[in-house]
Amino acid sequence: QQQVKQSPQSLIVxxxxxxIINCAYENTAFDYFPWYQQFPGKGPALLIAIRPxxxxxxxxxxxxxxxxxxxxxxxxxxxxQPGDSATYFCxxxxxxxxxxxIWGAGTKLIIKP
Amino acid sequence: xxxxxxxxxxxxxxxxxNVTLSCEQNLNHxxxxxxxxxxxxxxxxxxxxQIVNDFQKGDIAEGYSVSREKKESFPLTxxxxxxxxxxxxxxxxRQGALGYTFGSGTRLTVV
Numbered sequence: 001q002q003q004v005k006q007s008p009q010s011l012i013v014x015x016x017x018x019x020i021i022n023c024a025y026e027n028t029a030f031d032y033f034p035w036y037q038q039f040p041g042k043g044p045a046l047l048i049a050i051r052p053x054x055x056x057x058x059x060x061x062x063x064x065x066x067x068x069x070x071x072x073x074x075x076x077x078x079x080x081q082p083g084d085s086a087t088y089f090c091x092x093x094x095x096x097x098x099x100x101x102i103w104g105a106g107t108k109l110i111i112k113p
Numbered sequence: 114x115x116x117x118x119x120x121x122x123x124x125x126x127x128x129x130x131n132v133t134l135s136c137e138q139n140l141n142h143x144x145x146x147x148x149x150x151x152x153x154x155x156x157x158x159x160x161x162x163q164i165v166n167d168f169q170k171g172d173i174a175e176g177y178s179v180s181r182e183k184k185e186s187f188p189l190t191x192x193x194x195x196x197x198x199x200x201x202x203x204x205x206x207r208q209g210a211l212g213y214t215f216g217s218g219t220r221l222t223v224v
Contacts, residue, residue: 034212043117043203043215044156089155098163099210100144105155 002027004092006104014112019077021107023090026071030092032099035064035075038087038106047088048075080111115140119204119216125224126191126198134189134219136204142214144207145187149173149200150218156203162187191221199223 005024013019023033034049050057050064050073057064063076077084087108091101117138126132138145147159158171162181176195181187191198201220205213 032210036213041201041218041220043205043218044213045215046212049212093210095210098144099207100161101213103156108153 002102004090004102004104006090006107008107009105010108010110012110012112013080015080015082017080017111019080019084019109019111020074021088021090021109022072022074023092023104024070024072025092025102027092027094027102028071029094029096030102031095032093033064033066033073034091034093034101035062036089036091038089044087044089077109080109082111082113085109085111117204117206117214117216119202119219121219122217124219124221126221127224129193131190131192132221134191134202134204134221136187136189136216137185138187138206138214139185140206140208140214141184142206142208143184145181146205146207146213147171147177147179147187147189148203148205150203151200159189159202 035047036044037047038044048059048062052068061078066073087106089106090104093099093101120135144163146161148156157173159177160179162168178190203218204216207213
């Protein structure tokens, strides 16, 4: 029940296209859903996060869509660029667990020029 | 600038040797974490600490040890009991409901 399932494991998108990464969770106590971006040889960095009181959050080309009833959330990258090539992790946390995050397995995204 | 400093960036360990990875933060965060990342894999939790002088095992604690004597510091020792220590090690810190801040990692290789 504590798992966060992330898909796909890897993704190749043409420059200018839309990249979509999906995550699903079971624990309804989760109330914080961040996405992290990791470049090779670096630590992950917080990209964007959402709480369940909204269905969508947009920051520039990055959008989180949240479906509370389906217990799913997704990251959309619009107009994908080669510089977006990285590994993306979704995660979930709750106040009950002091916001200790449960991580998805990661998605390696490659944007082809 | 506030952040997390991990050192060294690269570390080589001989068979049977203990090595210690350093993690220092100046963010005044209460919680700190150690993760292991193998090539093409996700983040696996080794140990975490919510407050000074207290820490808990994560999913893969065997062969590792930690201490939390100061709020700013959370060193990880990879002992000789860890049979496959070659990996990328990441330290992170967190305060409340804010996101995690990660260091730049230490790449450990057994030679």
